[in-house]
Amino acid sequence: MREYLKFYIDGQWVDPIEHTVGTTINPATEEPSGKIALGGVQDVDRAVQAARRAFKSWSKTSREERLAVMERILEEYNKRSADLAAAITEEMGAPAGLAGGFHIHLGLGHLTTAIEVLKEFAFEEKIGNSLIVKDPIGVCGLITPWNWPVNQIAVKVFPALATGCTMVLKASQESHFSAQIFTEILDAAGVPAGVFNMIQGRGSVVGEALAVHPEVDLVSITGSESAGVQVAINAATSVKRVCQELGGKSAHIILDDEQMAANVAGAIGGVMMNSGQTCSASTRMLVPKARMEEAIAAAQEAAAQVTVGDPNSEVAMGPVVSGKQFESIQGYIAKGIDEGATLIAGGVGRPEGLDKGFYVKPTVFANVTNDMVIAREEIFGPVLCILGYEDLDDAVAIANDSDFGLAGNVSGVDLETARNVARQMRTGAIYINGGFDFHAPFGGMKRSGNGREWGEYGFHEYVEIKSLVGYEPAAG
Structure with a gap:
């Protein structure tokens, strides 16, 4: 003690x-x-x-x-x-x-x-x-x-x-x-x-x-x-x-290319890190609407590989910080189900075999629309929403349709396209293909x-x- x-x-x-x-x-x-x-x-x-x-x-x-x-x-x-x-x-x-x-x-x-x-x-x-x-x-x-x-x-x-x-x-x-x-x-x-x-x-x-x-x-x-x-x-x-x-409710725009499924899988791990308790986490994943089923399959496989348990063991996720935070996240997961989003991984309650500790299931919703509560409010837990877009103009419009503007991600093979999309996002920091730099300024727009x-x-x-x-x- x-x-x-x-x-x-x-x-x-x-x-x-x-x-x-x-x-x-x-x-x-x-x-x-x-x-x-x-x-x-x-x-x-x-x-x-x-x-x-x-x-x-x-x-x-x-x-x-x-x-x-x-x-x-x-x-x-x-x-x-x-x-x-x-x-x-x-x-x-x-x-x-x-x-x-x-x-x-x-x-x-x-x-x-x-x-x-x-x-x-x-x-x-x-x-x-x-x-x-x-x-x-x-x-x-x-x-x-x-x-x-x-x-x-x-x-x-x-x-x-x-x-x-x-x-x-x-x-x-x-x-x-x-x-x-x-x-x-x-x-x-x-x-x-x-x-x-x-x-x-x-x-x-x-x-x-x-x-x-x-x-x-x-x-x-x-x-x-x-x-x-x-x-x-x-x-x-x-x-x-x-x-x-x-706070943030950052968008991750996944470009429509041969790396889409791999980028979806990588983004799952990024959100679940630190039990989703990251203000800049890109918890709104935007994928081509025509490839939603492919994105769902990749997300399900990636989420299933996120291990949860004793933080002193070799796991990807430990508990969330407190009972209050746990209950708040559970409420958002239940809200997502009530709103009609498609639950493709996780859900309410603790992961199987963990009956003590503030452990949350790595949770992914698909077919989310940007007017849903789970797409608009900061959940601050391991909960990711997948939204579909028609084209890149639609993707940028969805990404910018938020009260928040802290961070964002763009992932895709065509670097010039990724750069162009990033320039249009109204947010303080956009990470292109996982870029990281201690010298780059970090901070938000809007709320x-x-x-x-x-x-x-x-x-x-x-x-x-x-x-x-x-x-x-x-x-x-």
């Missing part, structure tokens, strides 16, 4: 001023796995004040000084990667191979990319007779989710550090084990006191306190649409910057949020643009 009852403020592990103790549940066993302190408004204020004091000196550090700190973090991260992976499996049910693989690789990739970007980032540039300066924005409130816990912390903390900001991290209650270990890594790396602070707590208390605090200059949140909206409302009173990476993370574009979220007009004397 883990116990994390202290917060990290001003370079020290301290007792909370006001808190309750929460119990965490292992999603694979439904048994208690730890205790956590849930802080209050006074704890937020203490952390913010520490960050404000530290900003005076950290914001003036040189590129070289920040690089030295981040290189030390890299060294400590590599030492603790196995601990981070074990925590992720325990807290949110990611299979050990996934937790120790892609989960840890994402955090490492964002750190090494931030180091690479920092080495060349232009904090000053001349335009006309003016000098344009990119100053650190100040104290940042960072609110992160549970589904890719280290990734979402890393993609905010490292750019903030690199640009000279100070911060207060509030991680999800569902993923506080990895947040604690991440904080231990930064402490061991010697991040100066007050530059990074971490408190735990409920979003309705700690998250709100961060958003309304007058000494917080920016709030960056990754979470649900409703949480992002509430943060923006709370932040409006002090006119602070709000960066939101919210999926605003702003961009990853690579150099992630740095821009944490700087203010200042113009020194007349910096150069006028010619003549």
Whole structure:
């Protein structure tokens, strides 16, 4: 049983001023796995004040000084990667191979990319007779989710550090084990006191306190649409910057070619990874309507190969994160059946042989229409919808007919056609034939949020643009 009852403020592990103790549940066993302190408004204020004091000196550090700190973090991260992976499996049910693989690789990739970007980032540039300066924005409130816990912390903390900001991290209650270990890594790396602070707590208390605090200059949140909206409302009173990476209902357009069946099968595995708990997962698969039966056969075969079970064994899928999430997903599956979609894999209830733990069957619906609830709302579980399209114009129209615009995929042999389709999709990131790039900006359109993370574009979220007009004397 883990116990994390202290917060990290001003370079020290301290007792909370006001808190309750929460119990965490292992999603694979439904048994208690730890205790956590849930802080209050006074704890937020203490952390913010520490960050404000530290900003005076950290914001003036040189590129070289920040690089030295981040290189030390890299060294400590590599030492603790196995601990981070074990925590992720325990807290949110990611299979050990996934937790120790892609989960840890994402955090490492964002750190090494931030180091690479920092080495060349232009904090000053001349335009006309003016000098344009990119100053650190100040104290940042960072609110992160549970589904890719280290990734979402890393993609905010490292750019903030690199640009000279100070911060207060509030991680999800569902993923506080990895947040604690991440904080231990930064402490061991010697991040100066007050530059990074971490408190735990409920979003309705700690998250709100961060958003309304007058000494917080920016709030960056990754979470649900409703949480992002509430943060923006709370932040409006002090006119602070709000960066939101919210929900998605991404489309995967499969082109009509000889690779269609193989691309359908590959897409099934992509959605089921992490038990479908990925905001960018392409849970709307678009296939040629004339080849729907072929797509169904490929999807059924691929879904049957997705193994589900104890995340400490060699399985493709562990449980979903909580009982609440399990019940929500079950409701959506039942809704899909009621709406008349064709259930071709999975369904309601736990997989056979699993009578305990929040396990969901890998579920696929075919003959889905884009007006169905399961095609419009984010389910955040291992549930995929297959929709048919008449031609590519129809496919693009269906893909863009969504309140969300976070991500998307296009797969096909003809690269030029895939590129053309991707250009027409109204979404923040489109992955062509499985492309991946730590330097490519990630973020949404429409109700999926605003702003961009990853690579150099992630740095821009944490700087203010200042113009020194007349910096150069006028010619003549």
